[in-house]
Amino acid sequence: MNNAPAIPFHAGPELSRAINRTDFFRLLKSAAQHYNFDSFALARISEASAPFGERDIVITNVAERRVGLFITTLKEALGTVRAKSAQFLATPVHGRSAKPEDYRSDLVFNEFLSGVFLFIPLFTPEGRRYCLVLSGERQEPDQSEIADMLLDAMRIFDKLYEEILTPEMSGRLTHREQEIVKWTSEGKTSAEIAIILGLSEHTVNSHITAAARKLDAVNRVHMVAIALRNGLVT
Numbered sequence: 002m003n004n005a006p007a008i009p010f011h012a013g014p015e016l017s018r019a020i021n022r023t024d025f026f027r028l029l030k031s032a033a034q035h036y037n038f039d040s041f042a043l044a045r046i047s048e049a050s051a052p053f054g055e056r057d058i059v060i061t062n063v064a065e066r067r068v069g070l071f072i073t074t075l076k077e078a079l080g081t082v083r084a085k086s087a088q089f090l091a092t093p094v095h096g097r098s099a100k101p102e103d104y105r106s107d108l109v110f111n112e113f114l115s116g117v118f119l120f121i122p123l124f125t126p127e128g129r130r131y132c133l134v135l136s137g138e139r140q141e142p143d144q145s146e147i148a149d150m151l152l153d154a155m156r157i158f159d160k161l162y163e164e165i166l167t168p169e170m171s172g173r174l175t176h177r178e179q180e181i182v183k184w185t186s187e188g189k190t191s192a193e194i195a196i197i198l199g200l201s202e203h204t205v206n207s208h209i210t211a212a213a214r215k216l217d218a219v220n221r222v223h224m225v226a227i228a229l230r231n232g233l234v235t
Contacts (some may be wrong), residue, residue: 008165009035011153016160021177022207025161025198026060029133032153033062036146038137042071043123043158046130052076052087052120053132056214059165060207065191071113071200074098075134078118087120088130092164093147117141121151123158125166131158178212183207183234186225 011031019025032115033041041083042061052075063071073133076084078098083090097117105132116136123131142150168175174182177198184194191209195202209221218224228234 011035011191016156017193019160020164022060022165023204025157025165026062026201026203026207028157029060030062032150032157033135033137035153036135036142036150037139038119038135039116039138040071042068042131042134043161044134046122046132048086048088051085052079056210057163058210059131060203063204065206067071067112068112071136073115074116075118075120075136076112078116079120087122087132090122092118093119093121093151095147097141097142119147119150121154123154125162133158174215174228175208177207178215179233181208182212182224182228184231185209185221186234 009031011028015024016028019028029041033039040061040063042063043059044061045057045059047053047057050057053072054189055072058068061068061071075098078096079094080096081085083094083096085206095117098114113136116138117140119135119142121133121135125131135150180198181194184197189197190204191205194200195205198205209224212228213219213221213224216224216227218227223232
């Protein structure tokens with residue numbers, strides 16, 4: 002009888018086989034759940050809107066309409082100084098968001114309040130700065146657990162860099178991104194595109210974010226206009 006502990010999904014053979022955003026979404030979701038976190042966001046660290054803005058997010062399981070609240074609560078949990086100096090952080094930091102005494106959940110429901118946030122800095126070989134943020138209702142992690150999470154995050158990020166980020170840096174839209182921009186130009190929502198292409202809505206939104214970033218667009222309408230002007234969609 003084999004009593005060896007099972008290898009977590011995110012640390013098993015699925016990591017070496019990951020090639021697209023859906024694969025990495027599953028890996029990051031598995032890693033978050035393994036460490037008892039509910040939400041995750043992998044993003045580019047931004048100097049303009051430290052630690053990052055909505056457009057800087059690469060992959061997340063936070064609903065699009067809740068991302069702004071997620072980022073705001075992250076800043077509160079880390080504190081103003083650490084949030085604004087995120088681009089200089091070299092080691093993980095964590096904190097717990099506090100619920101204001103006058104907080105009224107009937108007016109603004111914030112599922113991230115009172116949760117622990119863990120901010121893990123990540124770097125590409127060229128020195129570009131990214132981060133993985135985990136959030137959930139759990140105890141604050143100790144140094145041993147943080148070390149394990151950092152190692153897992155680095156392994157996933159290295160593979161993500163190879164398969165996703167490097168092609169994105171070329172500035173060319175992938176075939177999937179072109180498909181999604183085309184459907185967006187025809188007025189389809191992310192949910193509708195997800196059904197058409199057999200993807201998750203999160204994956205569709207991630208592709209839209211990547212395409213908008215490559216085209217230097219400020220929103221979906223701008224993205225479609227640029228794509229049409231450049232002949233990327235017809």
